[in-house]
Amino acid sequence: MDNTKVVGLVVGALLVALSVLMLVPILAELVANSGDWQAFLGSAVITGFVGGALMLANQTEDRDLGHRATFLVTVLSWLSVGAFSALPFALSRVGMSYPDAFFEAMSGFTTTGATVMTGLDMTPPGLLLWRSLLQWVGGIGIIVTAVAILPFLRVGGMQLFRTESTDRSDKVLPRPGQIAVAIGEVYLLLTLLCALAYMLAGMLPFDALNHAMTTVATAGYSTHDASFAHFDSAVIEWIAIVFMISGAVPLVLYVHTARGTGETLWGDPQVRGFLVILASVSIVMALWLAARGDYSFFTALRYTAFNVTSIVTTTGFASTDYTAWGSFAVMAFLFLMFIGGCTGSTSGGMKIFRLQVLAMLLRTQIRQTLYPHVAQTLRYGNRTVSRDIVFSVALFVFVYLASMVVVAMALAAFGLDFITALSSAITSIANVGPGLGPIVGPAGNFAPLPDGAKIVMALAMLLGRLELLTVLVMFSKDYWRE
Template sequence: MDSARTSTAAHSTKVVGLVIGALLVALAAVMLVPVLAEIVARSDDWEAFLSSAVVTGFVGGALMLANQTDERDLTHRATFLVTTFGWLSVAAFSALPFAFSRLDMNYTDAFFEAMSGVTTTGGTVMIGLDRAPPGILLWRSLLQWIGGIGIIVTAVAILPFLRVGGMQLFRTESTDKTEKVLPRPGQIAVAIGEVYLLLTLLCALAYIVGGMTPFDAMNHAMTTVATAGFSTHDASFGYFENSFIHWTGTIFMISGAVPLALYVQTLRGSNEKIWNDPQVRGFISLLAGVSVLLALWLAARGDYGFFEALTHTAFNVTSIVTTAGFTSDDYQLWGPFAVMVFFILMFVGGCTGSTAGGMKIFRLQILAILFKTQVRQTLYPHVAQTMRYGERTVSREIVFSVALFVFVYLASMLVVAMALAAFGLDFTTALSSAVTSIANVGPGLGPIVGPAGNFATLPDGPKLIMAFAMLLGRLELLTVLVMFSKDYWER
């Protein structure tokens, strides 16, 4: 029995090493794209990307050669390992171009920037983006674009299997329904990738029509559809004083925060309509309601006319809820009411199976259904109550999983906030940094990490804590935390 377990463990380790090695080899190939950008722009930072690609490719190739195996099936426990260490390894090696470039970033800052990129968080430590090398700007956008499609694959293919935070509710959404149109999982992944690429190209084209340069348009398109938040300018979308560009960003942030599998079903002739999904209806209704409310608030204050206010509120509300993290204005200047609204919106997130982070709309809907059911059960104690989400019955297991996730989500934020406060960060900075990291939002609140600031002035300790929090939130908490349990490693 012990020898069989040892053999299984060795096999799992080889598969994990093989997968991570393949990821690093692919990452090394992507690093060559900024090399071309640097050469075309006649910049001298191409050596940083080439040397990073050589190091990354060598390590990845060595891992693949050292872990060759005929059996390549992942065990349940190994899936947690490959998911967590896969994302961690990609972030660690993605930091090399930042560290090797003429920006002279230390590795902690480089790792923070890379982790923020691949987790599509959007918080940055870089200052002077308007003067940064084109290869670095392109690399930041590529990281977020890759991270966006990566989290969709993780959410659709891995998290339901791991039964994390109620995600098993969407196993039918991501497999059964889609497989009626596309029979094999590989085809589903390719179809989702095609939709993702198409949305990015359409977004870039719209930005060019709105007046962006092709370079700005392509960079912002990648980070908009990925609901990620990196910009090529320190002022983010405030740099573009153009309502057409702001509304384009709003529309494509929403498109990235909707489950991409729904696009595939619609394009392949399925009878399922995107608006029929309860997540999408709740998501759009929330954005519309809060945007109009804040626009009326700003118009009443006399800050803007109603339609100008609606442009700003729609963009910034959508950016926070979808966890994109772009800003078109410093909403902290809109008054305490607006600041409180934005703080609450940091917790929400987009739809599952999308590029958005956060708690996810469906979990809040499940909690609302639970509350409504409990009220009815209290009024009619002898009548059996059934919880339904759309056309699906919600089991007690899913309700328990969602409730547990929300508890761990909020508890993790408090723990991270206390850890940041231990380094001397003030209350607002520590709490909003914890929330924005785990929710993968990007900007926090306050004069330091708010929409008009960034994370550059924070000490290395808080940056590393926040980088871990970004990974924690992006992988739905329990995927990472389970590996800190004794039971995971016991056998």
């Protein structure tokens, strides 16, 4: 193996940083005088001690990660942070079991948004802030991973979007570290603008801050059991739509747009395809609801635009129980859960560009059948798509769907019914949030599920967030062979 001491050093450093982050909710607890600050202090001490011990035990002068160690440090970092992030939930006066706490923490850090918690309106503010912080950090964490690590590992065709490989971006941001810092600045700015917009629309400052973090992170945790239905405000919902979309497009494009280098937001074929899907599905579904007589067209458009955007961006907010709209809507939302946002964004899912590459492949194969002697070239925007990328995308989609089948079968083994098991598997791998059906749908949550099913789902969330192959490669014998 490569330098495994560096792996322990990196994981330890991340746990120390996590222990510092755990001190932030203490301020909310002290301000609200709710008396649950001891849970965060105890969690910070435990996490900091373990992280510091790992750092001391893995000191080394050679701090270069090898190719294979990069996989290991990525998986162990996310798994460790998720495991220790569960401590405040388990130690708080809410009294969650560790399986529930691990599920909640992993759902937060992977920005899935599925929850086992009820009574959020009465939950201590420190714990609500901790949930939002986990999602906010997880949102920027996957972007940094996607921009700086995953393209080099050739995961699912993501090498197509190695922004440092083009001449223009080389002249502006030559290193992944610089790109990550610029993206972080954009991420923070979007969060602040979202919080300000929410407050101007009538949200209380604490609600606005929490929802801004989970909106831009396309994550979905709310401070209320009813999610956005609690506010029942069209203005707030349209603000959420704008910022969910903002978080679901490639954040590096904001940097290029601001600097006048590379592609602009609208010039990117991913973004165009993403917006076309959102607009088309929202309008069609609104027309269908209006024709049924459920709502007027504009009221229907408000509900469909919000919930379609929430599902496609894998945010997971809900403004109404869309499963009550009939079987057509349920089937539509089931398929929407597969899509996801854009690569290099905070959203999960299969990603728009993979669907576009597959559509191009289908079109090319049809043309090749009609004109067998004409050479066909795949182009994505202004890039030529190589056969390696097409193969990588096709393989990813196959593994993506196969993983959902495996997870669904595992959940069914715990006694879950068909729609609950299937939608729970999809929402875990795609990091969407709510499932379908009366138990895990937008009007329910995942608390009634057995502990074993929650652990399976939590690991599936990590699997989906790290783009599958990053995790699955570690189960290969060749990976561990000298």
